[in-house]
Amino acid sequence: MKKNVSSIVYSILMFVGVTTLSASDEISAYLLGSHIEVNVAKTKLQDAGFEVIASYTPVENGTTLVFTNDALKAQGAKPKRAHASVLRMFIDDKEKTISITNPIYFGKAFMQDDYQESVFIDQYEKINSAFPGLTASKDKLDADDIASFHFMMGMPYYEDQDELATGKNEELIAKVKAYKEGKLLIFELKLSDNCTLLGFDIGDKTKEFVKKIGRANAAVLPYCISIEDAKATSLAAKYYLAVSYPQLSMGQFMTISSVPGAIEKDLKKPFE
Structure with missing residues (x-):
């Protein structure tokens, strides 16, 4: 506190x-x-x-x-x-x-x-x-x-979120629902007329990182997409994984170095 x-x-x-x-x-x-x-x-x-x-x-x-x-x-x-x-x-x-x-x-x-x-x-x-x-x-x-957490110098903070797509909120939500017949949409939580949080199932290969750095913190998934102000965004994976695994060592991080990019790629697919 x-x-x-x-x-x-x-x-x-x-x-x-x-x-x-x-x-x-x-x-x-x-x-x-x-x-x-x-x-x-x-x-x-x-x-x-x-x-x-x-x-x-x-x-x-x-x-x-x-x-x-x-x-x-x-x-x-x-x-x-x-x-x-x-x-x-x-x-x-x-x-x-x-x-x-x-x-x-x-x-x-x-x-x-x-x-x-x-x-x-x-x-x-x-x-x-x-x-x-x-x-x-x-x-x-x-x-x-x-609140000011980042893994190390040069790594993203909470506010450094990934922009996945732009467009009307309802159109962005519709794209996620339509992608793969909606099978990857885990949940849809409307928070206001201007904001909806979506739970999304990233690829099986991508989410194998949980096995490498600790299944005890597997609540890190499903990954979430925020639809707000005509934008689809997600927490930068280099931030979200690190804040969810605060004991993560540099050596452990290096074993999943390709994962943040893979997560962003997976999250962008519904909007392509």
Whole structure:
């Protein structure tokens, strides 16, 4: 959290024991827990007030649930903040674990200067109430570094997004729906009359990067496309993969050096 956060908020988060807040104010990217079945997870999310909008298989024997609620959608409807409208839960049937994106971490990353602490703490508390006993992932960053995160000098920041296509919003959405008979469209989430977030299935070869740098963070997929202001954009992969894998080493990054370009190419295909 920011240095001037109230002692009350610190006490709440320390009591819950998930975000690894300490003197260095580190925030974990993921909340980890013991394995549960997909249907059970869906019910728990729904009972906590979330809407599950997609069930996706990023790797073999693993399922990502994409979920949202009115509060998250309201945040995502703000200009250039669509990616903050969803959270993700990865259920790993192989390793018998679950991993949930920490709303505080990704809220700070994707909302930037529009981050409203109370909104994302509320989501955090809902998740912990629905799934008792969650623990912090080793993937983490100092709170003050999240919004300004980039992998290294010369690498993109959050705002350095890839422009995939231009045109009327409805025409861009129609192209994604029509591409491959709509089989690659994972979800469509309308956030406002001017903004829609789409979940998109990148190619099988492209998404093999998850196996190389860690299936524990497979909630990184599906990739998302934002349709807003007559543009289709996506988070630059060199940013999105790095912020989703904050412990990624340079050596690991080099093993997937071709992936960011492949992701951008896959995302542009519906608009060609």
